[in-house]
Amino acid sequence: xLLLNQLVWGQTGVLENTRTTLQSPxxxxxxxxxxxxxxxxxxxxxxxxxxxxxxxxxxSALDIQLDNHLSELAMALxxxxxxxxxxxxxxxxxxxxxxxxxxKPLYGERSLxxxxxxAATISFQKASNxxxxxxxxxxxxxxxxxxxxxxxENPKGSYYQIKAENTEFVLPExxxxxxxxxxxxxxxxxxxxxxxxxxxxxxxxxxxxGL
Numbered sequence: 001x002l003l004l005n006q007l008v009w010g011q012t013g014v015l016e017n018t019r020t021t022l023q024s025p026x027x028x029x030x031x032x033x034x035x036x037x038x039x040x041x042x043x044x045x046x047x048x049x050x051x052x053x054x055x056x057x058x059x060s061a062l063d064i065q066l067d068n069h070l071s072e073l074a075m076a077l078x079x080x081x082x083x084x085x086x087x088x089x090x091x092x093x094x095x096x097x098x099x100x101x102x103x104k105p106l107y108g109e110r111s112l113x114x115x116x117x118x119a120a121t122i123s124f125q126k127a128s129n130x131x132x133x134x135x136x137x138x139x140x141x142x143x144x145x146x147x148x149x150x151x152x153e154n155p156k157g158s159y160y161q162i163k164a165e166n167t168e169f170v171l172p173e174x175x176x177x178x179x180x181x182x183x184x185x186x187x188x189x190x191x192x193x194x195x196x197x198x199x200x201x202x203x204x205x206x207x208x209x210g211l
Contacts, residue, residue, distance in 0.1 A: 013037060018091045022118045022140040025100070028052055031145045033062070033122060033138055035091055042087040045124075045136065049145050054209055060168035062086075062136060064149050071158045078129055089124040089134065096120045117141045121150075131155055174208030 018035040033047045049057040066085045073079060082088055097119050102112045117139045126132040135150040147167070151160050171192060179190045180200050189206070 015043075015091065018094075018122070020094050020096070020120045020122055020138070022096070022120055022138055022145075024140045024142045025116050025118070026142045028142070029140055029145060031138060031140050033120070033136060033147075035089070035124075042084070043089055044084075045086060045089065047138075047147065051211055054211060055172060056207065056211065058170040058172070060170040061166065062147065062149075063166040063168075064134075064162060065164040065166060067161050067163045068132075068158055071161070075156065075158060077131075077156060077158055080126070080129060080132070082126075082128060085126075086124075086134075088127040090127045092123040092125055092133075094120055094122045117146075131158070171205065172207050172209065176206045176208075178204040178206070 013036060015035045015037055018033075020033045022031045022033075023029065028051055030050045030053075031047060033045065035043055035045050037043045045062040046059050047057070047062055048055070048059055063084065063086050066080075069079050071077070098117075099119065100116045102114055104112055119137070119139045122136045122138070124134050124136075131154055133152045135152070137148050137150050139146040149165075154160070175192055176189045177192055177199065178187045179195065180187045181197050182200055185200065
């Protein structure tokens, strides 16, 4: 597999109580989210995505880096000393739900838009400071998987300075990207390496298994 920006610190084991599985309404897409713990006690959060039981995204990290030390010092709060902000996240709970509704756009090609998905909210808090809480919110649609990081308000009013968002996408070996550097440019099928520059988004991919 091709790995982008992996954060690794030794062999890890899945914390099974954190494992959350979602499926799209048509049951074709499956997403799993779970936490692992390394031998030194540090933890990391991962996800996978499969389509019709074929891997689309292999085990990939969900990671975000914050640096709140200026706010913490200014407010005489405990200063976070962790190297990776998510490394001491403690699992609190997970909540799942299913939605099957429609909504009416102000304009567009359709008068009604279906809003159908299975959702999960997975809640964590830092072991070193329970005032810092984070949720991984996931939705499984027929069209794809949506993931976001959500931060409930800090009870002491500390703000959150996000330094980096390190979400990984580990794709099968042999995946091809349809690459262009600008909108309406000429596309070229390229492997996922040795690009001369960033690509225009969205990025269309073709997997070696035909997906």
